[in-house]
Amino acid sequence: xxxxxxxxxxxxxxxxxxxxxxxxxxxxxxxxxxxxxxxxxxxxxxxxxxxxxxxxxxxxxxxxxxxxxxxxxxxxxxxxxxxxxxxxxxxxxxxxxxxxxxxxxxxxxxxxxxxxxxxxxxxxxxxxxxxxxxxxxxxxxxxxxxxxxxxxxxxxxxxxxxxxxxxxxxxxxxxxxxxxxxxxxxxxxxxxxxxxxxxxxxxxxxxxx
Amino acid sequence: xxxxxxxxxxxxxxxxxxxxxxxxxxxxxxxxxxxxxxxxxxxxxxxxxxxxxxxxxxxxxxxxxxxxxxxxxxxxxxxxxxxxxxxxxxxxxxxxxxxxxxxxxxxxxx
Numbered sequence: 001x002x003x004x005x006x007x008x009x010x011x012x013x014x015x016x017x018x019x020x021x022x023x024x025x026x027x028x029x030x031x032x033x034x035x036x037x038x039x040x041x042x043x044x045x046x047x048x049x050x051x052x053x054x055x056x057x058x059x060x061x062x063x064x065x066x067x068x069x070x071x072x073x074x075x076x077x078x079x080x081x082x083x084x085x086x087x088x089x090x091x092x093x094x095x096x097x098x099x100x101x102x103x104x105x106x107x108x109x110x111x112x113x114x115x116x117x118x119x120x121x122x123x124x125x126x127x128x129x130x131x132x133x134x135x136x137x138x139x140x141x142x143x144x145x146x147x148x149x150x151x152x153x154x155x156x157x158x159x160x161x162x163x164x165x166x167x168x169x170x171x172x173x174x175x176x177x178x179x180x181x182x183x184x185x186x187x188x189x190x191x192x193x194x195x196x197x198x199x200x201x202x203x204x205x206x207x208x209x
Numbered sequence: 210x211x212x213x214x215x216x217x218x219x220x221x222x223x224x225x226x227x228x229x230x231x232x233x234x235x236x237x238x239x240x241x242x243x244x245x246x247x248x249x250x251x252x253x254x255x256x257x258x259x260x261x262x263x264x265x266x267x268x269x270x271x272x273x274x275x276x277x278x279x280x281x282x283x284x285x286x287x288x289x290x291x292x293x294x295x296x297x298x299x300x301x302x303x304x305x306x307x308x309x310x311x312x313x314x315x316x317x318x319x
Contacts, residue, residue, distance in 0.1 A: 074312055
């Protein structure tokens with residue numbers, strides 16, 4: 001993966017290997033089903049109305065991943081419950097919209113075919129050294145141009161995926177990050193979690209450059 | 210928050226100033242006390258991301274955003290905004306949109 005920045009247009013371009021894109025898509029799809037299974041009722045087809053949708057549960061979700069994605073807004077249980085009952089559905093819908101936008105941008109990049117983007121004078125290559133996640137580094141490279149909105153959808157969704165994975169990995173304190181993985185599956189999940197962190201770091205540093 | 214090595218040492222924190230503010234606010238009548246948006250430390254969110262969110266959402270300068278982010282990291286939480294309850298509810302909701310752990314409370318609440 002490579003990330004570059006076109007300063008003139010002010011957007012960031014992701015150059016992502018197809019197997020890395022596959023991994024991101026799988027995780028985002030899981031995140032979306034986590035949200036959809038939780039949220040009651042179909043969201044309004046109008047994105048603005050969906051994002052303003054009123055309603056929500058009366059207490060924090062039982063699933064630890066959802067509990068991190070949808071924390072209480074008040075330390076007091078009664079106030080937290082009141083607030084959740086009006087705000088939660090809108091927040092879930094906005095999180096779904098961000099995740100869907102990530103999937104749409106990847107889908108469009110797949111249709112565009114190969115990476116047509118060549119570095120030129122207007123381009124700052126910010127991350128040429130981000131380790132590839134997949135084993136097949138010869139796979140096709142997709143270019144995903146991100147404007148301000150696209151960039152926000154990506155960093156928010158990468159963060160949401162890490163919050164959900166952290167719950168699965170039971171990372172509750174910084175010390176838990178030092179713990180040896182229990183088995184291969186946990187080691188693999190940790191590798192994905194760390195890769196997503198590097199990816200997010202790289203996107204943020206590209207945006208600052 | 211995950212630690213990255215290239216960060217400067219934190220400025221000597223203004224935690225004491227904060228305490229004085231809340232003590233004086235405790236003597237104010239409840240209806241006059243402002244509400245506060247608090248962001249809590251968590252082991253997942255990256256320091257660079259927290260700083261980015263503070264700049265992007267609140268329009269804070271890089272320096273101020275970094276100071277607040279470091280306060281969250283070292284003190285476990287920081288007050289990032291103060292004002293009306295409605296406004297603080299909007300901020301907390303926005304923080305949750307970004308995936309940050311945030312709550313609101315009235316100043317001087319024990």
